[in-house]
Amino acid sequence: MLEGLLIGLQTALSVQNLLMVIGGCLIGTFIGMLPGLGPMSIIAIMIPVAISMGDPSAALILLAGVYYGAIFGGSTSSILLNAPGVAGTVASSFDGYPMAKSGKAGKALTIAAIASFAGGSVGALLLMIFAPALSSVALLFHSAEYFALMVVGLSAIAAFAGTGQVAKALMMTVLGLIMATVGEGALFNMPRFTMGIMDLQSGFGFITLAMAMFALPEALFLVLKPKEMGGGNDGEIKDLRISRSEARAIAPVIGRQSLQGFFIGVLPGAGATIASFLGYAVERNIAPKAEQEEFGKGSIKGLAAPETANNAACTGSFVPLLTLGIPGSGTTAILLGALIALNVTPGPRLMIDEPQIFWAVIMSMFIGNLVLLILNLPLIPYIAKVLSVPRNYLIPFILFFTLMGAYIGQNNATELLLLVGFGVCATALRFADYPLAPLLIGFILGGMLEDNFSRSMQLYDGVAFIWERPMTLGLLAIALLLVVLPSYRARRARARAEGVADGD
């Protein structure tokens, strides 16, 4: 392995490949910032460039740089505009945007950068040490386990119990689950609930929905309730630095989520989006009561968790790609296509036949993460200034990027109608104080929940998989624990409070 490391380092540190890392990261970050343009479309655009270079290591290093650069950059628009650029950074806006709104945009971006850096680096380290062994982990999960994993994700909703909005949160989750059933599922030959509208046959787009739930209501709120939104946007970037106590608070979160995110990324059926939601859910549910209240209102933990997890998961998704030749996500599927175009066959033979490619990619991940950190930290004060733009300029700016983002991913004008329609509904729901995040969580998990559940039902001729597969049972137990724990804590706290009152 040491030999491989040296070869990799040597390859990755060549001038050409260093330029590739830096170029890839730059392109990825800047395009990733634009809402709607995810890593998948950026990589698809970059493929002709990469292939024409002819050198597989350089091409893969470039594309990998674009990939994690895009995830890195995607958080910027989530945090500043509440307009997630990439599905994987939707969860980052839950707490990132409230932070930015209260004048802590700089700090939020700094936390996002550091969390991403840590997640990516730890991921690369795990990839380096365990990649061959991890190929079996990638195959550990059957449909039954994926189903249980989605249930764990849904348990995030329970965390809203603390805010006294249980019923509302549950309603929104169910709404999200219902919306996920629209379109042609993987399991049915016929479209469902499309009302004969062809544009609905592939279901609602996640990015469109995320924009409609977050970015559009935000812009409408700026118009409708200007006073409420006034605070904090004075252009001062307060608190760029993270205090020591804050660092201490997010360090364990970053540690846990680097590992959790990476392992979820390794699973071919999950990916960065699921990893970020699960990361958010788990951190929220295990946080102490007082901090739990903070989640959704600008908790630094709530931002650090998904930011770490999505970057770690991106790195993790290279495990099935490089060691098995199986793409776990759309993005890695495109990468696989590019590799094959360059006459490189990813799979178990890659490490043996062409170790320089394998190791160079891993080494370039370390370099890329470092580049991204160095690139982003000094730019943060300038990027954060977006928020100091006067409202009459900012609103059209948000509207433009929201509409463009929804259109550009699908090239489909119907997305715009859906976006505006849902955006208006979402604004009404926000006025009624319904939380919108549970809807998105329900939506993103719903499809996979259903697919994996019915696959398992089919495979086991019933629900026998729940007790026949110990890992499924274990994950379901964890989900139950995550649901029960916060309400148990809440009850205990209430009991204690009552006890004190009695004492008086």
Place this chain on the structure above:
Amino acid sequence: MTTFKLGRRALMATAVAAMAFGGSAMADGHKVADSIHFLIPGGAGGGWDGTARGTGEALTKAGIVGNASYENMSGGGGGKAIGFLIENAESNHGTLMVNSTPIVIRSLTGVFPHNFRDLTLVAGTIGDYAAMVVGKDSPINSMEDLMAAYDADPSKTAIGGGSVPGGMDHLVAAMVMEAAGKDALGVKYIPYDAGGKAMAALLSGEIAALSTGFSEAVDLANAGEVKIIGVTADERVSAAPDAMTMKEQGIDTSFVNWRGFFAAPGLPDDKLAMYQKALGEMYETDEWEEVRARNGWVNIHNSGDDFQSFLEDQEKVIGDLMKKLGFL
């Protein structure tokens, strides 16, 4: 400040786009068409996308076509693009839409309101055989073993695929079972939403066998990760000479998933002839050979009337099969 940053970002995006799409201007020589606009009914990275972009790359690099542009129009599993091409036929004489076997299957099931007769048929260009695949550690080594396993315990011998029930992968699996004398509908078909996920399920042991495209399985088979136990070609395919055909194993069936190009209805004859000439000349070029080889495609060229009779034959065969299997 912000407007400046915005400008720079937009500029970068444009520069990237220009880099990606502008690299084809140096073509000259025996040019047949100035430009072709490829309409791709699915998102970036899928099979249709790869076919259109690969074809465009070969055509422009070989100098047969001056410029190629691409448009992804997903929606309705491809139905939206078909509808678009029909509704906007007049303004789309420069457009070629890529499509494949599902246009036949989905028209039959009624998911698409249109069928191939509503379009101008340009040419079928490539094809991919289907394959039955098992994991490397599986005790199953041939179709005979698979049938034996199925007879012993049908409910534990699930066959997976990357399409919906009633879709192509299921159809192939059912077709093979039928030809082998089994109850085609008795086979437990487990659908996955992408070929990659179905492959992962096979390797994890969740399903006993996988019905998939030959080109999707051939690299993993050569790497020793999976075993191809049957190919739906008439003769063995050179990319995997060890993989036996279905016919060799006494299962009299063959299937090819073709891909080809369609144009708007009412396309003028001279334009149609031009596109057919361009695609026909493409096969002779090294540039095409390079694209074809790296994607593992098989040249199956059906132009004009041949394409029409090919599609009609497909529609009949697949339609009969689907009726027999109870899919219709």
